[in-house]
Amino acid sequence: MSAQFKEVPEIRQMRVTDIDRVIIIEQEVFLFPWTWGNFRDSINSGYHCYVFEVEGNIIGYGVMTIYADEAHILTLSIAAGFQGAGWGEKLIQYFISLAKEHHSLSVFLEVRESNFGAARLYERIGFKPIGTRTGYYPAMGGREDAIVMELKL
Numbered sequence: 524m525s526a527q528f529k530e531v532p533e534i535r536q537m538r539v540t541d542i543d544r545v546i547i548i549e550q551e552v553f554l555f556p557w558t559w560g561n562f563r564d565s566i567n568s569g570y571h572c573y574v575f576e577v578e579g580n581i582i583g584y585g586v587m588t589i590y591a592d593e594a595h596i597l598t599l600s601i602a603a604g605f606q607g608a609g610w611g612e613k614l615i616q617y618f619i620s621l622a623k624e625h626h627s628l629s630v631f632l633e634v635r636e637s638n639f640g641a642a643r644l645y646e647r648i649g650f651k652p653i654g655t656r657t658g659y660y661p662a663m664g665g666r667e668d669a670i671v672m673e674l675k676l
Protein backbone atom coordinates (compact mmCIF):
# COMPACT_ATOMS: atom_id res chain seq x y z
CA MET A 524 0.00 0.00 0.00
CA SER A 525 1.26 3.48 -0.65
CA ALA A 526 0.12 6.85 0.63
CA GLN A 527 -2.70 8.85 -0.94
CA PHE A 528 -1.50 12.18 -2.28
CA LYS A 529 -3.19 15.56 -2.48
CA GLU A 530 -1.05 16.43 -5.49
CA VAL A 531 -0.63 14.38 -8.64
CA PRO A 532 2.91 12.97 -8.82
CA GLU A 533 4.86 14.53 -11.67
CA ILE A 534 7.73 13.25 -13.75
CA ARG A 535 10.44 15.85 -14.30
CA GLN A 536 14.09 15.99 -15.31
CA MET A 537 16.58 14.97 -12.64
CA ARG A 538 18.90 17.74 -11.41
CA VAL A 539 22.27 17.33 -9.72
CA THR A 540 20.65 18.69 -6.54
CA ASP A 541 18.24 15.69 -6.58
CA ILE A 542 21.01 13.10 -6.43
CA ASP A 543 21.35 13.02 -2.62
CA ARG A 544 17.67 11.98 -2.40
CA VAL A 545 17.87 9.62 -5.38
CA ILE A 546 20.84 7.85 -3.79
CA ILE A 547 18.83 7.13 -0.64
CA ILE A 548 16.25 5.20 -2.70
CA GLU A 549 18.98 3.58 -4.82
CA GLN A 550 20.71 2.23 -1.70
CA GLU A 551 17.38 1.09 -0.25
CA VAL A 552 16.29 -0.97 -3.27
CA PHE A 553 19.56 -2.29 -4.74
CA LEU A 554 22.20 -4.48 -3.12
CA PHE A 555 24.74 -3.10 -5.61
CA PRO A 556 23.64 0.53 -6.04
CA TRP A 557 24.80 3.13 -8.50
CA THR A 558 27.03 5.78 -6.96
CA TRP A 559 26.38 9.51 -6.65
CA GLY A 560 28.94 9.97 -9.44
CA ASN A 561 27.11 7.54 -11.74
CA PHE A 562 24.02 9.76 -11.58
CA ARG A 563 26.00 13.00 -11.95
CA ASP A 564 27.83 11.57 -14.98
CA SER A 565 24.50 10.46 -16.49
CA ILE A 566 23.08 13.99 -16.13
CA ASN A 567 26.26 15.60 -17.45
CA SER A 568 26.37 13.20 -20.40
CA GLY A 569 22.90 14.28 -21.47
CA TYR A 570 21.24 10.95 -20.66
CA HIS A 571 17.50 11.12 -20.13
CA CYS A 572 17.36 11.28 -16.32
CA TYR A 573 13.97 11.76 -14.68
CA VAL A 574 12.48 11.72 -11.19
CA PHE A 575 8.97 11.02 -10.04
CA GLU A 576 8.10 13.72 -7.51
CA VAL A 577 5.09 14.26 -5.31
CA GLU A 578 4.59 16.95 -2.68
CA GLY A 579 8.31 17.70 -2.70
CA ASN A 580 9.34 14.06 -2.24
CA ILE A 581 11.12 11.97 -4.84
CA ILE A 582 9.44 8.56 -4.96
CA GLY A 583 11.24 7.11 -7.99
CA TYR A 584 13.59 7.80 -10.86
CA GLY A 585 15.03 6.34 -14.01
CA VAL A 586 17.80 6.86 -16.54
CA MET A 587 17.59 6.11 -20.27
CA THR A 588 19.98 6.61 -23.18
CA ILE A 589 18.90 7.08 -26.79
CA TYR A 590 21.43 6.48 -29.55
CA ALA A 591 20.49 6.22 -33.21
CA ASP A 592 17.21 4.30 -33.18
CA GLU A 593 17.76 2.41 -29.91
CA ALA A 594 16.70 3.46 -26.42
CA HIS A 595 18.14 1.75 -23.36
CA ILE A 596 16.71 2.02 -19.85
CA LEU A 597 19.81 1.83 -17.62
CA THR A 598 18.13 2.01 -14.24
CA LEU A 599 14.65 2.48 -12.85
CA SER A 600 13.38 2.39 -9.27
CA ILE A 601 10.43 3.19 -7.12
CA ALA A 602 11.06 3.74 -3.38
CA ALA A 603 10.19 0.67 -1.34
CA GLY A 604 7.22 2.28 0.43
CA PHE A 605 5.62 3.28 -2.89
CA GLN A 606 6.03 0.06 -4.90
CA GLY A 607 3.08 -1.93 -6.19
CA ALA A 608 0.88 1.14 -6.74
CA GLY A 609 1.42 1.60 -10.46
CA TRP A 610 4.15 4.28 -10.32
CA GLY A 611 6.80 2.01 -11.84
CA GLU A 612 4.59 1.26 -14.82
CA LYS A 613 3.84 4.99 -15.30
CA LEU A 614 7.55 5.80 -15.27
CA ILE A 615 8.32 3.06 -17.81
CA GLN A 616 5.46 4.29 -20.04
CA TYR A 617 6.93 7.80 -19.81
CA PHE A 618 10.30 6.51 -21.02
CA ILE A 619 8.59 4.58 -23.81
CA SER A 620 6.81 7.77 -24.97
CA LEU A 621 10.12 9.65 -24.87
CA ALA A 622 11.78 6.94 -26.96
CA LYS A 623 8.94 7.16 -29.50
CA GLU A 624 9.31 10.96 -29.67
CA HIS A 625 12.97 10.40 -30.55
CA HIS A 626 11.96 7.91 -33.26
CA SER A 627 13.53 4.93 -31.50
CA LEU A 628 12.61 1.57 -32.97
CA SER A 629 13.20 -0.39 -29.76
CA VAL A 630 13.62 0.07 -26.03
CA PHE A 631 16.06 -2.33 -24.35
CA LEU A 632 16.73 -3.07 -20.70
CA GLU A 633 18.51 -5.67 -18.60
CA VAL A 634 17.00 -7.32 -15.58
CA ARG A 635 18.58 -9.65 -13.04
CA GLU A 636 17.56 -13.25 -13.58
CA SER A 637 16.24 -13.35 -9.98
CA ASN A 638 14.17 -10.14 -10.30
CA PHE A 639 10.92 -11.91 -11.22
CA GLY A 640 8.72 -9.01 -10.11
CA ALA A 641 10.33 -6.47 -12.41
CA ALA A 642 10.53 -8.98 -15.30
CA ARG A 643 6.80 -9.74 -14.96
CA LEU A 644 5.99 -6.04 -15.10
CA TYR A 645 8.16 -5.54 -18.20
CA GLU A 646 6.52 -8.52 -19.93
CA ARG A 647 3.07 -7.17 -19.13
CA ILE A 648 4.06 -3.89 -20.80
CA GLY A 649 5.20 -5.80 -23.88
CA PHE A 650 8.94 -6.35 -23.42
CA LYS A 651 10.19 -9.72 -24.68
CA PRO A 652 13.28 -11.56 -23.44
CA ILE A 653 15.80 -11.66 -26.30
CA GLY A 654 18.96 -12.98 -24.67
CA THR A 655 21.16 -13.43 -21.64
CA ARG A 656 24.31 -11.61 -20.56
CA THR A 657 26.23 -14.17 -18.53
CA GLY A 658 27.60 -12.88 -15.21
CA TYR A 659 26.54 -9.32 -16.02
CA TYR A 660 25.70 -8.28 -12.45
CA PRO A 661 27.68 -8.54 -9.22
CA ALA A 662 25.88 -10.76 -6.73
CA MET A 663 26.43 -12.10 -3.23
CA GLY A 664 29.15 -14.71 -3.60
CA GLY A 665 29.63 -14.34 -7.35
CA ARG A 666 27.92 -12.98 -10.43
CA GLU A 667 24.37 -13.14 -11.76
CA ASP A 668 23.09 -13.31 -15.34
CA ALA A 669 21.06 -10.51 -16.90
CA ILE A 670 18.04 -11.14 -19.08
CA VAL A 671 18.05 -8.67 -21.97
CA MET A 672 14.54 -7.51 -22.86
CA GLU A 673 13.32 -5.55 -25.88
CA LEU A 674 10.15 -3.64 -26.59
CA LYS A 675 9.66 -3.03 -30.30
CA LEU A 676 8.02 0.34 -30.87
Ligand SMILES: CC(C)(COP(=O)(O)OP(=O)(O)OC[C@H]1O[C@@H](n2cnc3c(N)ncnc32)[C@H](O)[C@@H]1OP(=O)(O)O)[C@@H](O)C(=O)NCCC(=O)NCCS
Nearest residue numbers: 552599600601606607608609610611612634640641643644
Ligand atom coordinates in the same frame (compact mmCIF):
# COMPACT_ATOMS: atom_id res chain seq x y z
C1 LIG B 1 10.45 -2.88 -10.49
C2 LIG B 1 9.78 -1.59 -10.02
C3 LIG B 1 10.41 -0.40 -10.71
C4 LIG B 1 8.29 -1.66 -10.35
O1 LIG B 1 7.66 -0.49 -9.86
P1 LIG B 1 6.29 -0.61 -9.03
O2 LIG B 1 5.79 0.77 -8.85
O3 LIG B 1 6.51 -1.42 -7.83
O4 LIG B 1 5.41 -1.43 -10.07
P2 LIG B 1 3.89 -1.18 -10.45
O5 LIG B 1 3.11 -0.94 -9.22
O6 LIG B 1 3.81 -0.16 -11.52
O7 LIG B 1 3.53 -2.54 -11.09
C5 LIG B 1 3.29 -3.65 -10.24
C6 LIG B 1 3.71 -4.86 -11.00
O8 LIG B 1 5.11 -4.99 -10.91
C7 LIG B 1 5.48 -6.33 -10.74
N1 LIG B 1 6.27 -6.34 -9.53
C8 LIG B 1 7.19 -5.40 -9.27
N2 LIG B 1 7.84 -5.71 -8.14
C9 LIG B 1 7.32 -6.83 -7.67
C10 LIG B 1 7.58 -7.66 -6.55
N3 LIG B 1 8.54 -7.34 -5.66
N4 LIG B 1 6.87 -8.75 -6.38
C11 LIG B 1 5.91 -9.07 -7.27
N5 LIG B 1 5.63 -8.34 -8.36
C12 LIG B 1 6.32 -7.23 -8.56
C13 LIG B 1 4.23 -7.13 -10.76
O9 LIG B 1 4.07 -7.59 -12.08
C14 LIG B 1 3.16 -6.13 -10.42
O10 LIG B 1 1.99 -6.42 -11.08
P3 LIG B 1 0.69 -6.77 -10.24
O11 LIG B 1 0.40 -5.56 -9.41
O12 LIG B 1 -0.32 -7.06 -11.30
O13 LIG B 1 1.08 -7.96 -9.42
C15 LIG B 1 9.92 -1.42 -8.48
O14 LIG B 1 9.29 -2.50 -7.84
C16 LIG B 1 11.35 -1.30 -8.01
O15 LIG B 1 11.91 -0.22 -7.97
N6 LIG B 1 11.96 -2.41 -7.60
C17 LIG B 1 13.33 -2.39 -7.06
C18 LIG B 1 14.33 -1.95 -8.09
C19 LIG B 1 14.24 -2.76 -9.36
O16 LIG B 1 14.16 -3.99 -9.32
N7 LIG B 1 14.30 -2.07 -10.47
C20 LIG B 1 14.26 -2.68 -11.78
C21 LIG B 1 15.64 -3.03 -12.22
S1 LIG B 1 15.60 -3.77 -13.83
